[in-house]
Amino acid sequence: MLSLLGGIFLGWSLGSNDASNVIGPAVSSRMLRFRTAAIIASISVVAGALLQGSSGMETLSGLTNMTLHQATISSVAAAVTITIMTVIRLPVSTSQAVVGAILGIGMVNNQVNFAGLQKVVISWLGTPVVGAIIAIIVYRVLAVLKNFLNLNLLQADFMLRIGLVAAGAYGAYALGANNVANVTGVFVGAGFLSVPWAVLIGSLSISIGIMTFGRRVMDTVGSRLVKLDPFSALVVLLAEAVTVHFYTFVGVPVSTSQAVIGAVLGVGILKGMNTVSRRTLAGILSGWFFTPVVAALISLGLVYFIRVL
Secondary structure, eight states, X not given: OGGGHHHHHHHHHHHHHHHHHHHHHHHHTTSSOHHHHHXXXXXXXXXXXXXXXXXXXHXXXXXXXXXXXXXXXXXXXXXXXXXXHHHTTOOOOHHHXXXXXXXXXXXXXXXOOHHXXXXXXXXXXXXXXXXXXXXXXXHHHXXXXXXXXXXXXXXXXXXXXXXXXHHHHHHHHHHHHHHHHHHXXXXXXXXXXXXHHHHHHHHHHHHHHHHHHTTTTHHIIIIXXXXXXXXXXXXXXXXXXXXXXXXXXXXXXXXXXXXXXXXXXXXXHHHOGGGSOHHHHHHHHHHHHHHHHHHHHHHHHHHHHHHHO
């Protein structure tokens, strides 16, 4: 069971980093307190993983053949990478970290499923674009609905709070359904865990990460990239959730970070690109580029370090 600690560590780091994506806009816009949002997100993550979390297991476990020992190394490498990015406050792609770590093992084994890798990379490239497009559509639709209802200030505030709770819960559900494969998929591929156990253990470790260390990255997403008012926060959450849930049906674990950043940029396009912090955006994009590289290097380094011992 000690081998599974690498997966639990990865789940914790995923939750601590990706909590910003599902509840960060709501908390940063001061419509929800962190603790309330974190509880809602944690419950929804587990529900999403249990109901739909098996769909991405096959994609990740099929990228390369690995032993239990190698599965543990890849999990630790991905978790260390994500933790480093969380400490420096960058919302990065857990999917990229996991795939980078798996590819590091694949280089050692000289065996990589390039067809499966191509499917994953195409999905990575499409995620922020889809997120931005959906955000623009959702913004327009909700703006028309808002004008049609003609609510007073109190009514509008109440409806926004309800909407943010619902959108945050949906986003967390999509996170669990799509990203639990990142946490324990390699252990399914190594034959160590069955899919039901992998889903349960992975989702619980993600929820712990949300509750214990999830607040650190929220400022980057919720306020530094684009200043989000409550209405825009609702748009971003809905767009991110729909995007990630779509890829769940495709069977590819994608980055909630890329989906939410795409959604935030979609809002920024409507409000004017001068509202987007280019410096923060450049930092986030560099994090996306370096994440799989760093994870692959850490994975390779751990393999050769253990061989020397």
